[in-house]
Amino acid sequence: MDAFFDVLLAVLGGAIRVGTPFLFVSLGECLTEKSGRINLGLEGVLVFSAMAGFGGAYLSGSPWLGVLAAGCSGALLALIHGLVCSLPRVNDIAMGIALMLLGAGLAFYLGKPLIQPQAPQIPSIALGGFSASGAVQAALKINALFPIGVLLAVAMGWAFANTRWGLLVRMAGDSADAARALGNSVNGIRIAATTAGGFIAGLGGASLSLHYPGSWNEGLSSGQGLIAVALVIFARWSPVRCLGAALLFGGAGALGPALQGVGVSGYYHLFNAVPYALTLAILVSTCSPKRSIRGAPLELGVSR
């Protein structure tokens, strides 16, 4: 029973720890997809910005400058995606695959000297003060970026419904013709949304390299950027639901290490595959060949 409680606690703590990068990447992807484009390259953005964030924090000595560097480098890479996809006849899914390769390549190339050193970390917020148990306190030490992500999710949800910018993004995503008829540049909106989405995803990269696991190496991201695409589908393109989905996936990702912590180690790799299997199961159960998914931006290739 004790072991069960330990696992539960580790999964809860892990849901926030592992889920924070998921949250940022899925918010970035959500913004991009709302404007009618899909960015599979956020995987590359995540790796590249994790490297840039780590490098920025290492060189400047301040974790928050590192976070800024991560966001800006993510925006830069996403800007390339936005620009190239605006050319006629460029497939955004193929371009995403290319960006995945390019982002990882650039990150590994530039990040070679960063594998050894230690960078200043993003501080933790201790929420477990009420409990005397060390395990509870350890589990409730949360990433300072997490509350920012929660606020961002709520703000994005509000902005999509209530601000001119939010409505513009949604219009570009739901009907390019309508946006054009109203005199807006569809490509301009999409490039802006993709770039901003890259910035948000870059914060997720900073969370990877500057908080948990908290170092830079080439195996840092294992498909979080791609899972985010499925996660946005699961959240049916609502930023607030992205928050719940990210926590769910964080918890699933924390299951393997948590079980290993109590001595169940034979199935380590299989438990690590739980988020992927979960994503697939969600896609199979929510998709249908007869209609597009509820809530999907109508211009989006993935939902047609």
Next chain:
Amino acid sequence: MNRQPWHDAAEAVLLPLLALAGALLMFGLWVSLGGHDPVQACTLLFTGAFGDAFSWQNTLQRSAPLMLTALCVALPARAGLTIIGGEGALVLGGLACAGLPYVVHLPGNGVGMSILLLAAALAGAAWIALAGALRQYRGVNETISSLLLGYIAIALFKHVVEGPMRDPASLNKPSTLPLDEALRIGSIGSWDVHWGLAFGVVLCLASALWLGRSTHGFATRVVGGNARAARLVGLPAHRLIVTACALGGAAAGLAGGIEVAAVHTAANASLIAGLGYAGILVSFVARHNPLAVIPVAILFGGFGAAGSLLQRRMGLPDASVQVLLGFAFVLILAGEALRGRLLPFPFLAMRPLLRAKPA
């Protein structure tokens, strides 16, 4: 502008070449930013790939699996699907090849070897066909599902190799039991290139024949071109698409089986080397044309072979080739925008491009 029929063909060759040249240029710029000599880097890329007999053999050896994993993208693409999970089919193929001797005793001759490779192909085919079937019958986006299936396959592979099928003698690097000598794939004559290359070339040729000369292949291309029109004329779109996925998956599975039977002799982590992902790039550069896959795979196999030379001679990080490939991929895709506009007047061609409406 009066467009001649040969303009299309010339563009099909010219555009990828221009993109590759642009990628080399950007790569040169990139390494010179780091204080390295760009000319030396580009020269080393080609001497390391095609400079002498040794590098040619290394290049061809590396290009064999790339041809097969590229088919895993190209064949579904001709049926209209973007499959990027070739890596998963490859590792499962390798696992099937290494795992079959655990279950049945195989004769130590050509028959046994064929059974092994068949098992590898079947494993890969089932995996990619699943992604195709999910898309056709459940509406799940095949790009995402194939990639997720790939991650699941790699987890399964690691679990089995480090757990139930682990050879107790493999201490530092968990592996399955090595394949029997008689079941391994040897070299072609006196070359240091294994027979996998022949499999790659023959399967690319066979795929081109299938797509270009057979009714079934033609029907597949019709489905890929316009699925609704295909249904209107009564083509079984679901079956054709799933078949194309299965054929592509079989090629990637075979690649895994050949890597195990000819190179690694057992299934272990060396198999997970990104060959499936490199195949995506090869297929896109070849515009999903199986005949073009052969030279493109050789070129990219060559870049892979030259990577270690760049590392040794110039002290460049081992990811430099990946940077080059990333530039190449982006430029190849961006080059699509010039299709139909490059010829016959390249200078006038820029104007409609700038005015163009998005598709």
